[in-house]
Amino acid sequence: MLKRILILSLVACSWLSIQSPAEEINPTAKERLGKNLDILQKATKVEAFRVDTKLSDDPKNAKETIAGYTILSKGKEQGKEYAAKLTKVFTKGEVYTGSQARCFLPGVGLRVWKDKEYVDIAICFECTNFVMMGSDGTRSNGAFGGAGHAPMLEVVKIAFPDDKEIQALQVPKK
Numbered sequence: 001m002l003k004r005i006l007i008l009s010l011v012a013c014s015w016l017s018i019q020s021p022a023e024e025i026n027p028t029a030k031e032r033l034g035k036n037l038d039i040l041q042k043a044t045k046v047e048a049f050r051v052d053t054k055l056s057d058d059p060k061n062a063k064e065t066i067a068g069y070t071i072l073s074k075g076k077e078q079g080k081e082y083a084a085k086l087t088k089v090f091t092k093g094e095v096y097t098g099s100q101a102r103c104f105l106p107g108v109g110l111r112v113w114k115d116k117e118y119v120d121i122a123i124c125f126e127c128t129n130f131v132m133m134g135s136d137g138t139r140s141n142g143a144f145g146g147a148g149h150a151p152m153l154e155v156v157k158i159a160f161p162d163d164k165e166i167q168a169l170q171v172p173k174k
Helices: 002-018 027-033 036-041 080-091 146-159 164-168
Strands: 045-055 069-074 108-114 117-124 129-134 139-143
Touching: 027 036, 027 080, 027 139, 036 080, 036 108, 036 117, 036 129, 045 080, 045 146, 080 108, 080 146, 108 146, 146 164
Parallel strands: none
Antiparallel strands: 045 069, 045 108, 108 117, 117 129, 129 139
16 A cells, blocks of 8 residues: 555656646736636637738728738747747747837838737847736736747747748847
8 A cells, every 4th residue: 555655656746847838927927917818728729920111091990900000911820839839938928127218110020819809929039028908898008028038039930930031130239
């Protein structure tokens, strides 16, 4: 009996050691994301778009815009695994460390879906800022310069494997 308990204990300890711990959410991220956090955490797919750098004349036309920026072309649609990677970028906190008062001329837009709800994310790699807008109008923003630049660039490049301009983007040297 003691041998059986010992074996079960070892198996349980081994199983627990390979389970990934719950991801910590940076308090700043939690505060900034608000209602959009739930959509990001439960996302089932992500649509990727190249967007115009100027706000649309009709920013409320959600089918033609991402966070108010006109859609120019579509990238590769992504599933749950990609959504989890993207969510990690926005919840670890490195994307809230840079300065936010800059040009903001986004070239990339992502639409993150959870059922019929979505979050639009417009990303500017020139000034390393982003704007996030939920389908309910919930808005948040941040800057991903410094430590947040590499993870943001990595997930965006996945969504645009054939886009030479995106693939050529580099993390600035210090």
